[in-house]
Amino acid sequence: MIQLFNVCKSYQKDSAALNNLCLKIPKGDFVYITGPSGAGKSTLLKLLYCAEKPNRGQILVNGQNITRMRASRIPLLRRSLGIVFQDFKLLVSRTLFENVAFPLEVQGKKRYEISNKVYQALKHVGLHKKIHHYPLQLSGGEQQRVAIARALVVDPLVLLADEPTGNLDFEVTLEIMDLFKGANARGTTVLVATHNREMIRNFPRRVIALENGRLVDDSTP
Amino acid sequence: MFDKILYFFRRVLRNIRQSPVLCTAAIGTVALSLTIVAFFGIVVLNVQKLASHWSDEIQVVAYFEREPEGSRLAEWRAMIERMPEVAGVEFIDRDEAFKRFRQRLAGDADLLEGFGPEILPASLEISLKENHRDRQGVEAVVGRLRQNPDFSDFSYGQDWLERFEAFLGLLRLAGVTLGGFLLFAALFIVSNTIKLTLYARREELEIMALVGGTPLFIKTPFLLEGAVHGAVGGVFALCGAYALFQVFLRKGLGAFLLFSGGDQIRFLSFQQMALLVMVGMCLGLFGSVLSLRKFVRI
Numbered sequence: 001m002i003q004l005f006n007v008c009k010s011y012q013k014d015s016a017a018l019n020n021l022c023l024k025i026p027k028g029d030f031v032y033i034t035g036p037s038g039a040g041k042s043t044l045l046k047l048l049y050c051a052e053k054p055n056r057g058q059i060l061v062n063g064q065n066i067t068r069m070r071a072s073r074i075p076l077l078r079r080s081l082g083i084v085f086q087d088f089k090l091l092v093s094r095t096l097f098e099n100v101a102f103p104l105e106v107q108g109k110k111r112y113e114i115s116n117k118v119y120q121a122l123k124h125v126g127l128h129k130k131i132h133h134y135p136l137q138l139s140g141g142e143q144q145r146v147a148i149a150r151a152l153v154v155d156p157l158v159l160l161a162d163e164p165t166g167n168l169d170f171e172v173t174l175e176i177m178d179l180f181k182g183a184n185a186r187g188t189t190v191l192v193a194t195h196n197r198e199m200i201r202n203f204p205r206r207v208i209a210l211e212n213g214r215l216v217d218d219s220t221p
Numbered sequence: 222m223f224d225k226i227l228y229f230f231r232r233v234l235r236n237i238r239q240s241p242v243l244c245t246a247a248i249g250t251v252a253l254s255l256t257i258v259a260f261f262g263i264v265v266l267n268v269q270k271l272a273s274h275w276s277d278e279i280q281v282v283a284y285f286e287r288e289p290e291g292s293r294l295a296e297w298r299a300m301i302e303r304m305p306e307v308a309g310v311e312f313i314d315r316d317e318a319f320k321r322f323r324q325r326l327a328g329d330a331d332l333l334e335g336f337g338p339e340i341l342p343a344s345l346e347i348s349l350k351e352n353h354r355d356r357q358g359v360e361a362v363v364g365r366l367r368q369n370p371d372f373s374d375f376s377y378g379q380d381w382l383e384r385f386e387a388f389l390g391l392l393r394l395a396g397v398t399l400g401g402f403l404l405f406a407a408l409f410i411v412s413n414t415i416k417l418t419l420y421a422r423r424e425e426l427e428i429m430a431l432v433g434g435t436p437l438f439i440k441t442p443f444l445l446e447g448a449v450h451g452a453v454g455g456v457f458a459l460c461g462a463y464a465l466f467q468v469f470l471r472k473g474l475g476a477f478l479l480f481s482g483g484d485q486i487r488f489l490s491f492q493q494m495a496l497l498v499m500v501g502m503c504l505g506l507f508g509s510v511l512s513l514r515k516f517v518r519i
Binding site: 072 | 425
């Protein structure tokens with residue numbers, strides 16, 4: 001599903017965010033990307049959803065070489081991905097329904113189809129009763145669940161989560177991880193960038209450890 | 222296709238409902254800029270109409286040394302009428318000239334007591350075609366007629382014509398320069414106002430790109446919104462210009478036009494009003510185009 005071949009990425013001349021990284025992540029895997037701050041976790045995810053381009057190397061996602069991809073095709077790639085951020089990135093002036101419906105509107109789905117899918121997605125994360133609420137009326141954990149619903153409503157091939165529980169307490173973290181497990185059980189490949197060791201201990205999966213942009217460990221429990 | 226258009230317009234209405242202050246700022250900017258443009262446009266158009274009315278008066282009068290005989294007169298008339306600049310020729314004999322002179326003197330007509338038509342020469346009043354009513358046209362006709370020794374003198378308002386042409390040239394230059402400057406300034410201001418509204422929505426634009434929106438999908442509602450702001454601003458500009466027209470122009474410029482022999486002052490025609498609204502729409506649209514370039518990047 002995801003393959004990286006000798007990928008290098010630098011933001012400044014003398015410091016490499018990623019250094020000669022080689023990885024292979026099969027379809028249906030659940031992978032933690034760990035490491036201290038500045039290890040290159042977020043950079044790796046940004047390369048996968050084409051927010052950045054590598055300076056060297058190749059990246060394949062679902063058989064497509066995204067390093068050579070034309071800018072006009074990037075939106076199409078992103079429609080097969082679900083992305084979850086630490087700061088949720090919800091539209092505060094829109095209801096939960098409108099937030100979760102957004103990716104489906106972008107794909108040009110019909111209104112009745114959107115209504116049905118959005119309701120199901122919000123029901124899955126336990127927020128269907130607050131469908132007409134606004135994000136700021138919810139707690140942090142609820143907002144992150146809405147963000148996950150938005151990511152999963154398009155049935156993505158790959159779910160990318162960048163520090164999804166960074167702002168949340170432990171109990172909420174467990175709820176979020178349950179949602180990721182559920183998505184993975186349904187066939188979605190899941191990558192979670194985190195430095196939360198407790199979360200990894202409670203949900204042991206394959207761990208790819210980065211340090212100073214290099215791969216230092218790749219282990220499966 | 223129709224569903225997509227309807228979707229975009231729904232998004233435009235939602236955006237407008239959610240940001241009323243920013244929308245008001247954009248509409249207000251367009252309205253104010255176009256009100257000024259419309260105001261000066263009304264002044265320039267009405268003064269140009271007056272100038273055009275004055276140009277109707279441009280003609281050449283060729284005075285005879287001696288009143289001509291019938292057949293020679295017919296020859297001259299035919300020759301002059303064949304000139305490309307000439308629209309028509311009228312022969313004014315001495316009696317007719319004297320009658321007109323008496324009428325012009327009105328209350329002082331008794332000054333002509335003891336005089337007869339013999340004091341005035343016969344003449345040919347030569348009216349010019351519309352596109353030749355300028356110094357070039359007049360001088361071309363006069364130049365040919367001067368070669369004929371039967372004409373003693375010519376009258377064509379030489380000094381006035383030069384000043385009139387200079388005035389027209391200056392009016393056109395001022396109109397184009399001022400209009401161009403005002404429109405450019407309006408575009409700059411509108412673009413920056415729209416940039417502010419987009420800056421307030423930058424997160425929305427970012428999220429649209431992250432969930433797979435193409436640049437066209439992301440930009441289209443904002444472009445439409447810009448066009449709507451511009452069109453609404455244009456309508457408000459018409460109202461503002463009409464208010465200024467009633468309060469300031471009707472009395473001041475209107476009186477000057479009537480005094481100068483022109484028609485009544487007029488507001489913009491229906492086509493000109495439609496053009497103003499279209500210009501507003503284009504201002505809003507181009508303002509959005511310029512602003513979106515900075516914000517929408519995949």
